[in-house]
Amino acid sequence: MTSNQDFQASSSVSAAKMADAIRFLSLDAIEKAENGHPGAPLGCAEIATALYTRHLKCNPADPLWPDRDRFVMSNGHGSMLVYSLLHLSGYPAFTIDEIKRFRELGSHTHGHPERHAAIGIEVTTGPLGQGIANAVGMAVAEAWLNATFGSDIVDHRTWALVGDGCLQEGVAHEVISLAGHLRLGKLCFLWDDNEMTDDGHTNFSISEDVRARFRAANWQVIDVDGHDTDAVSAALDLSKRDPRPTMIACRTTIGKGLPRLEGLRGAHGGRVFAKDLDEARAAAGWTSGPFEIPVDVAASWKAGVAERNKPTYDAWRARVAALSNEKRALWDRVAAGDLPQDLDKTLAAFRKQMATDKPTRSTNAASADVVALLTDAIPELISGAPDLEGPTSMKRTLSAFTAQDRAGRYVHYGVREHAMGAMMNGMAAHGGVLPLGATYLVFSDYMRPALRMAALMDLPVITVYSHDSIGVGKNGPTHQPVEYLASLRAMPNMAVFRPADGVETAECWELALARRNGPSTIACSFQALPPVRHDVGTANLSARGAYVLAEAEGARKVTLLATGSEVSVALAARETLQAKGVPTAVVSMPCWELFEDQDEAYRASVLGSAPRVAVEAAVRLGWDRWLGERGGFIGMSSFGASGPANELYEHFGITSERVVEVCQQLLAA
Numbered sequence: 001m002t003s004n005q006d007f008q009a010s011s012s013v014s015a016a017k018m019a020d021a022i023r024f025l026s027l028d029a030i031e032k033a034e035n036g037h038p039g040a041p042l043g044c045a046e047i048a049t050a051l052y053t054r055h056l057k058c059n060p061a062d063p064l065w066p067d068r069d070r071f072v073m074s075n076g077h078g079s080m081l082v083y084s085l086l087h088l089s090g091y092p093a094f095t096i097d098e099i100k101r102f103r104e105l106g107s108h109t110h111g112h113p114e115r116h117a118a119i120g121i122e123v124t125t126g127p128l129g130q131g132i133a134n135a136v137g138m139a140v141a142e143a144w145l146n147a148t149f150g151s152d153i154v155d156h157r158t159w160a161l162v163g164d165g166c167l168q169e170g171v172a173h174e175v176i177s178l179a180g181h182l183r184l185g186k187l188c189f190l191w192d193d194n195e196m197t198d199d200g201h202t203n204f205s206i207s208e209d210v211r212a213r214f215r216a217a218n219w220q221v222i223d224v225d226g227h228d229t230d231a232v233s234a235a236l237d238l239s240k241r242d243p244r245p246t247m248i249a250c251r252t253t254i255g256k257g258l259p260r261l262e263g264l265r266g267a268h269g270g271r272v273f274a275k276d277l278d279e280a281r282a283a284a285g286w287t288s289g290p291f292e293i294p295v296d297v298a299a300s301w302k303a304g305v306a307e308r309n310k311p312t313y314d315a316w317r318a319r320v321a322a323l324s325n326e327k328r329a330l331w332d333r334v335a336a337g338d339l340p341q342d343l344d345k346t347l348a349a350f351r352k353q354m355a356t357d358k359p360t361r362s363t364n365a366a367s368a369d370v371v372a373l374l375t376d377a378i379p380e381l382i383s384g385a386p387d388l389e390g391p392t393s394m395k396r397t398l399s400a401f402t403a404q405d406r407a408g409r410y411v412h413y414g415v416r417e418h419a420m421g422a423m424m425n426g427m428a429a430h431g432g433v434l435p436l437g438a439t440y441l442v443f444s445d446y447m448r449p450a451l452r453m454a455a456l457m458d459l460p461v462i463t464v465y466s467h468d469s470i471g472v473g474k475n476g477p478t479h480q481p482v483e484y485l486a487s488l489r490a491m492p493n494m495a496v497f498r499p500a501d502g503v504e505t506a507e508c509w510e511l512a513l514a515r516r517n518g519p520s521t522i523a524c525s526f527q528a529l530p531p532v533r534h535d536v537g538t539a540n541l542s543a544r545g546a547y548v549l550a551e552a553e554g555a556r557k558v559t560l561l562a563t564g565s566e567v568s569v570a571l572a573a574r575e576t577l578q579a580k581g582v583p584t585a586v587v588s589m590p591c592w593e594l595f596e597d598q599d600e601a602y603r604a605s606v607l608g609s610a611p612r613v614a615v616e617a618a619v620r621l622g623w624d625r626w627l628g629e630r631g632g633f634i635g636m637s638s639f640g641a642s643g644p645a646n647e648l649y650e651h652f653g654i655t656s657e658r659v660v661e662v663c664q665q666l667l668a669a
């Protein structure tokens with residue numbers, strides 16, 4: 001007998017009653033909140049019961065157990081299912097009072113699950129499709145850690161509950177394809193196959209064979225009755241025996257157990273009333289009052305989750321304790337999400353080297369050198385650049401993470417930027433690995449939903465973007481970002497770095513790595529840039545977001561603000577202006593967000609009181625914050641064009657001559 005069967009045999013409470021406990025907790029909370037989505041928690045109650053009480057490896061007393069299975073509810077609108085599960089499983093944060101506060105400000109029972117791993121929520125879900133892509137990233141992280149530390153330390157599964165909506169989203173196609181290719185055998189999707197979405201029957205919008213889609217992508221596909229706990233449990237067992245990822249198509253009835261709405265469109269998110277609950281209680285023979293769980297049912301949940309897992313947890317702790325000192329130190333560090341201790345020194349040495357060498361080359365090339373250093377210094381760094389390995393120089397010495405080689409650290413994402421973004425979030429949320437991605441800045445829009453989730457989840461995910469302006473040149477306007485810096489800067493908790501030369505590139509990398517509670521964007525040039533920094537590189541001048549790169553000779557009459565490739569344009573303009581008797585300062589602004597964080601006095605000292613003119617080969621949006629009422633701006637107000645980069649700069653008037661002109665007009669006004 002397996003331990004699962006042992007548990008089933010010893011439990012006196014029926015699976016149906018255990019599932020009903022989920023149903024009534026969810027219904028009571030949704031009714032009290034006067035909104036929420038009953039359809040998924042009711043329809044998935046048996047699926048969740050099978051998973052949690054018979055299979056899921058977890059410890060409610062230690063939600064952060066690194067070797068726990070990861071559970072993602074990708075159809076996050078059904079969040080009450082998760083909260084009911086966590087309450088019944090004994091996660092301390094999910095008291096009955098928290099369940100009663102469903103959707104109230106400041107509760108843990110948010111409208112959609114919000115990442116808080118310390119209390120049991122692995123990732124934030126809500127935008128459909130993101131969760132399943134996170135799950136694929138988690139499975140990659142697990143496979144790599146398993147290969148690195150061995151099955152004694154890391155050997156767990158990733159389960160994702162997915163709705164029709166998740167599978168219809170484009171990102172699902174990307175990750176299903178990649179997960180099958182990578183044979184992520186410890187990954188299992190449980191599809192809530194209820195043939196219903198918000199608008200009604202799925203046959204309004206989809207007629208393909210979804211199962212065949214998974215099979216074509218090299219997944220194991222199993223069909224079950226989603227309301228038969230034993231059948232679901234048996235399918236979960238089967239998923240463990242196949243080297244391919246598994247999709248279990250669980251045929252369910254939306255809103256099961258809610259007589260007025262079950263099987264109907266209205267069950268998805270319709271309001272439930274006290275009368276509905278009376279009818280549901282009568283139909284199920286559930287005699288307990290609101291928010292009450294019968295003692296025997298509660299005990300069975302405790303036995304099925306906490307008690308079943310206790311021996312596994314204790315044995316794991318003993319194995320970790322028995323690790324050699326060296327392995328233990330590495331494990332403790334990566335499990336805590338800390339970076340290697342001497343990394344600061346390595347990066348500071350690189351910064352100084354850049355200050356000495358003063359190379360004229362693209363910041364993308366300088367960034368690639370940093371990545372090469374990081375690759376050596378951070379063994380848990382896992383990188384990827386969707387089919388742009390050459391232009392982004394990301395792979396270099398790394399071997400690929402493949403179905404055969406789980407120790408590889410370069411993921412060949414193929415041409416799947418959205419998948420990369422969402423998978424990196426999953427890896428970062430999983431912990432133990434440091435994901436790093438690269439592509440062209442203009443393709444960041446293909447990742448945007450995932451970037452927003454990284455920012456929302458406080459995940460330290462770094463993406464490096466090359467080809468950051470019209471400086472791309474002959475590839476033309478499709479490949480020339482103009483509005484991207486503004487749009488990324490608009491995102492709360494996203495730090496956008498745009499370094500001007502090798503030294504600033506090193507600095508921006510140091511700062512991005514130091515950000516542990518939010519994502520970073522590093523925008524790099526395709527074209528070679530002259531060095532703009534002539535100090536010896538002992539201090540990280542970018543750390544305050546913006547700094548005076550060249551002070552005016554004489555009392556400042558004008559301040560030029562610039563980022564990245566346009567810093568050298570500003571410096572050239574300054575020379576002319578100084579020669580014309582206009583004392584001019586140049587401020588480099590590699591990271592607006594860090595500058596915004598500084599105190600007012602520092603910002604005022606950098607910006608000065610003289611008129612300001614900004615130059616950035618991008619749209620003006622956002623710049624007025626730094627320019628004040630009388631500021632001038634030189635940049636882009638249209639899409640770019642196809643042609644050599646230097647001609648494009650002339651064509652669009654992003655030149656030192658134009659900067660001088662604008663300054664003179666401003667001063668004459």
Ligand SMILES: Cc1ncc(C[n+]2csc(CCOP(=O)(O)OP(=O)(O)O)c2C)c(N)n1
Pocket residue numbers: 037039040075077078126127128129162163164165166169192194196197198199254268
């Ligand atoms: C990207 C995205 N688009 C739209 C929505 C709004 N939305 C929330 S649930 C839902 C229907 C999803 O249907 P399904 O996954 O079958 O869930 P079920 O009706 O079975 O609960 C929609 C369109 C969303 N949350 N995310």
